[in-house]
Every structure is written in structure tokens, then in C-alpha cells.
Amino acid sequence: MTESVKYVLSEDRMPRSWYNLAADLPKALPPVLHPGTGQPIGPADLAPLFPMEIIKQEVSTERYIDIPEPVRDIYRQWRPTPLYRARRWEKALGTPAKIYYKYEGVSPAGSHKPNTSVAQAFYNKAEGVKRLTTETGAGQWGSSLAFAGALFGLEIEVFMVKVSFQQKPYRRALMETYGARCVASPSEETASGRAVLKEHPNSTGSLGIAISEAVEVAAQRDDTKYSLGSVLNHVLLHQTVVGQEAMLQLEEAGDYPDVIVGCTGGGSNFGGITFPFLGAQLRGGKKLRIVATEPSACPSLTKGRYAYDFGDTGHLTPLVKMHTLGSAFVPPGFHAGGLRYHGMSPLVSHIKELGLIEARSYDQLDVFEAGVQFARVEGILPAPEANHAVKGALDEALRCKREGKAETILFNLCGHGHFDMQAYMDYFSGKLKDIPYDERDLQRSLDALPKVAAE
Numbered sequence: 001m002t003e004s005v006k007y008v009l010s011e012d013r014m015p016r017s018w019y020n021l022a023a024d025l026p027k028a029l030p031p032v033l034h035p036g037t038g039q040p041i042g043p044a045d046l047a048p049l050f051p052m053e054i055i056k057q058e059v060s061t062e063r064y065i066d067i068p069e070p071v072r073d074i075y076r077q078w079r080p081t082p083l084y085r086a087r088r089w090e091k092a093l094g095t096p097a098k099i100y101y102k103y104e105g106v107s108p109a110g111s112h113k114p115n116t117s118v119a120q121a122f123y124n125k126a127e128g129v130k131r132l133t134t135e136t137g138a139g140q141w142g143s144s145l146a147f148a149g150a151l152f153g154l155e156i157e158v159f160m161v162k163v164s165f166q167q168k169p170y171r172r173a174l175m176e177t178y179g180a181r182c183v184a185s186p187s188e189e190t191a192s193g194r195a196v197l198k199e200h201p202n203s204t205g206s207l208g209i210a211i212s213e214a215v216e217v218a219a220q221r222d223d224t225k226y227s228l229g230s231v232l233n234h235v236l237l238h239q240t241v242v243g244q245e246a247m248l249q250l251e252e253a254g255d256y257p258d259v260i261v262g263c264t265g266g267g268s269n270f271g272g273i274t275f276p277f278l279g280a281q282l283r284g285g286k287k288l289r290i291v292a293t294e295p296s297a298c299p300s301l302t303k304g305r306y307a308y309d310f311g312d313t314g315h316l317t318p319l320v321k322m323h324t325l326g327s328a329f330v331p332p333g334f335h336a337g338g339l340r341y342h343g344m345s346p347l348v349s350h351i352k353e354l355g356l357i358e359a360r361s362y363d364q365l366d367v368f369e370a371g372v373q374f375a376r377v378e379g380i381l382p383a384p385e386a387n388h389a390v391k392g393a394l395d396e397a398l399r400c401k402r403e404g405k406a407e408t409i410l411f412n413l414c415g416h417g418h419f420d421m422q423a424y425m426d427y428f429s430g431k432l433k434d435i436p437y438d439e440r441d442l443q444r445s446l447d448a449l450p451k452v453a454a455e
Helices: 003-008 052-059 069-075 087-093 114-126 140-152 162-167 169-177 191-199 207-218 233-239 241-252 268-282 346-353 364-378 386-403 421-429 439-447
Strands: 017-019 064-066 083-085 098-103 131-136 155-161 181-185 224-226 259-263 289-295 305-310 319-324 358-362 408-413
Touching (some): 017 241, 017 268, 114 140, 268 346, 268 408, 319 346, 358 386, 364 421
Parallel strands (some): 098 408, 131 155, 259 408
Antiparallel strands (some): 017 064
């Protein structure tokens, strides 16, 4: 067993620390900037939104950060999650490759998101916070924070992107079952929501708009903080339990990946599966190919500009350097709602710029075709977001077949699709379409990027 795996795993085969990629980066991340002054922000600038322990994690460069025992106690309900070898899929594809997938759909909320929602709820509760606001796309994050809020006795308010609010009523019902309040965004409840509706009365919403609404509400009460399900460093940090477990499980199987595939929207599940392996590579370990897959209708990594931008549409958040389509960009209403974000995690964007990962985009119909094929041989129905990773793994397996290479492929099946059946029904009935973004809208959004002297 490698030294790093020995360090982070305990007797119950579950990580006892989160892994922080910032400790091993060959070049430090660009600073986060204050939107008013253009200068690097400090902890006090983030204090209205996040508890201090989360802020410390956001800026930390320590390699390992201990997971609090109360958080590990909750993790034990579903962690370690299973790592499967997709033998039937390998056979169906006729590939010499070995395909493994880490299955995060076994959590109570059905995705990887509770890995960070539980941690964030714990730290907020410890600092006396009574209420959390957040946004959600497909609803996986919203239901996960609602689950964590129920465990820690926190009031949860979720602004859900309107198109997903309409497409995914069962995700809303799950949030409400856990005790959260779910609001379609843009809404009339905030100044930022009303501003969008005034200009675009029929707006389908976006994660950028929903973030603005959640941040605005959080800033209005001293007992309220904001909670984010992706993008920021501390969120990706919490998700590294996924990759650390996969390292141990593969070692026990006598294997190690040649290629890792993860779907990307904001970057949380991608970072969770890939960062521990990438860190090992940066410390002198085996060199990997790491492939990020995203929707072609919201292609921040493949078509976005690497620039400073706001994380939200209403420009209430600090400026971060990331691959972005512009904070004004509103993607079309495709079904992978968790990937409908205009920007990419600064960490994921940074390693893309350093040439440490690849990126490719896929159309909606192609990823659903791959997901259905996977379900028919492996029996697990992926969420629409996870279908992008399935499609990426499929392409890598077929490449191995063409090249006659017996490589090992690992991907993160980050959640099940049990609450997304309308999307599959639309696919089978022929109603699901590939929805391109408007090139003119994208260009206008990119033209409106903030001018930052640091660039």
C-alpha cells in the first residue's frame, strides 16, 4: 500500500482526512479578488457568507485536513462507496480495456453531494448558524444540503433553477421531505431575481442567477450563511474521499488507472475522483490521462475563456479566475441540470491551463444513448450528469479496442437517475433534443467579462 493511502485511511477503510491538491500544485492558484477594489480578498471578506473553518479550508495549502469525527460518523452510513468493475459492459463493447466505476448513488440523497453538505452543515452548526441558503440545478445538491440540514437542525432554503424546478418535481419533493424550502429561480423574492424577470419574464433560470438569489438572502440575516455545492476549493476538498477510497480499492484489486474520466459542471465530482490520483502523479507517481467531460450546450472548459469572472449573474460574489462562458450566459434547458453552470472550478480550470487534464464536450442525445446502454448491461441507471462520464469512458474503451490496448479506465458514476425518469421518458419517446446555445448570446456574455488589472 502506498504511503499516502496508508496515511489517509483508517481501520474502517474510510478516509480520515481530506486531500488538498493545492499542496502539490506546480504553480499556485491565481488569487481571489474583491469585486470592488480588484485586490486579493482576505478572510473578513468571506465571513458574511461562510463559517471561519470553511474559509480556512478554502485558502489552505496543507496536504491533508482531518475530517471531524462527527462527520465521519455520518459518512459511515454509506461510505466507503462501492467500486465496481464493469465486466458485462466490457464484454458488450468487445474492448480489451478494464473499466471500473466508483458508485456514489448509494448515499441517502443518491449522489456524491452529501460528502460536502454534511461537512458544511457541521461547521456552520458549530459556529451557531441557524439557517443556510443555497442554489441547485438538477436538485442533487439541494436535496443533499436538505438532508444535512435535517441531521444538524438547520433551516434550509434552496433556490432551484426554474427549468429544473419544472422538470424534476421529485427532487423538489425530496428536499421538502427533508424539511427544506424550495423556490423556483429566478423568483420575486430577491432583488436579483426580480431584475432578471423584469428583463426576461420567461427566463428558465441558471445556476448563476440562483447563486445571486441565495447569496443575497444570506447577506440579509446574521444567523444565516450561504452554502455552495461545487466550484470552490473547500467543496472539492470534501469530495476527495471518493478518489482516496478508489485508490485503496484498486490497490486491493491489484490495479491502477491509466485513464480517469469525470463529468464536469462546477467540478466537485470530477475533483473528488481525480485529485488524489493527480496529487500522487505530481509527487512522482504514475502519469495518467485525466479526461473531463461536459455538455456541448454549456461548454465552459472547451469553449470558455480563462479569465476573472463573477460566480453569479448578479455580481454579488468575489472574482475568481476560471474557465467561463460569462456570468450573463444562460444555457439552454437540457436535462443535465447539474452541469448548467457558466464557469468551472478555479482548481479544475487551473490544472487544465497547466496541461494536466483534457476536456471534451458531448451532445445530450449521445450521452443518453451511452447511459441507456450502460444501464442495460450493468443495471444501474445513471443521472443525466453522470451519463457524460459514462460516454467518456465508453469512448476510451472503444479507443482501446481500436488500438488493441488493455488499459485500465476509471470513472465516477456520481449519482443515480431515479429522480430523472422524465428525461429518460423524453429520450425514449423522441422528445429529447440536442439544444445548442446561441453563439451571439455567448459572445455578448464573453464581451461583458469584467476588466481585471491582474490579468
